[in-house]
Amino acid sequence: MRRKLAAGNWKMNGTAASLRELNALKSLLPADAPDVVICPPAPLLFRACEAARETGISIGAQDCHMQESGAFTGDISAAMIADTGATYVIVGHSERREAHEERDRDVRKKAQTAWNAGLTAIICIGETLEDHEANNTLDIIAGQLAGSLPGDMTATNTVIAYEPIWAIGTGKVPTLEQIVEVHDFIRSKLAVRYGTDVADMIPLLYGGSVKPDNAATIFRAENVDGALVGGASLKAADFAPIIRALAQS
Ligand code: 13P
DSSP states (O other): OOOOEEEEEOOSOOOGGGGHHHHHHHHHSOTTOOEEEEEOOGGGHHHHHHHTTTTTOEEEESOOOSSSSSSOTTOOOHHHHHHTTOOEEEESOHHHHHHTOOOHHHHHHHHHHHHHTTOEEEEEEOOOHHHHHTTOHHHHHHHHHHHHSOTTOOSSSEEEEEOOGGGTTTSOOOOHHHHHHHHHHHHHHHHHHHOHHHHHHSOEEEESSOOTTTHHHHTTSTTOOEEEESGGGSSHHHHHHHHHHHHHO
8 A cells, every 4th residue: 555645834924922833733633644745945944843743744845955064154054954853855746847947957956965864755856837738748757756866765755745836725626537547657667667566555646726615635546645835735634635635535
């Protein structure tokens, strides 16, 4: 059985006061809740790990530098993230790829650095609206998989999140058929490169405008093992129903 995972990406939102959502979330979760990880902004990581201690919720960062340490003013290393008690890090989010011009090979190095620090990497991929409309989605995804995933990926150190860029923060969501097609494609590509033992066990997340009212439909896709949620992860009252829908899927 593949594990299910609900990941919340707070992006550049929240202050220490927002961490009360962790306890609120815990109180709203069913006993059979899937794995849950919250990725707050970096300055909150330490306190988030403390606040999450009794909740069963894991904490992750939103990015790490590709180098282990050095003269990189303002950047954060994977080891620093692990030192806070966090256990996950998102790498290759489209907002990083766009605003910080991160390329596939940067993402690949970041994943490797994350693993070296003992973190699980949530590697993000996804096509632009232009590529979606030109029917290039599968080609783009194949290229990103080939370029962004290190060759020695295992089923335990990686989660892959498919986030169509045009669905992020827009309220637009692909049809269930489109989600099924892309996730099936990702799983089949992983099987070719890493073998079915690895491919069958890696959690694949869908991300992009996941909300309480569409989560159950999205989780019907066999190769969707959870979600990477932005806006709806900020409030426990919004994130909890998504997690419950995943538990029931
Ligand atoms: P939204 O859920 O706000 O669309 O954001 C998705 C996302 O980018 C998560 O990483």
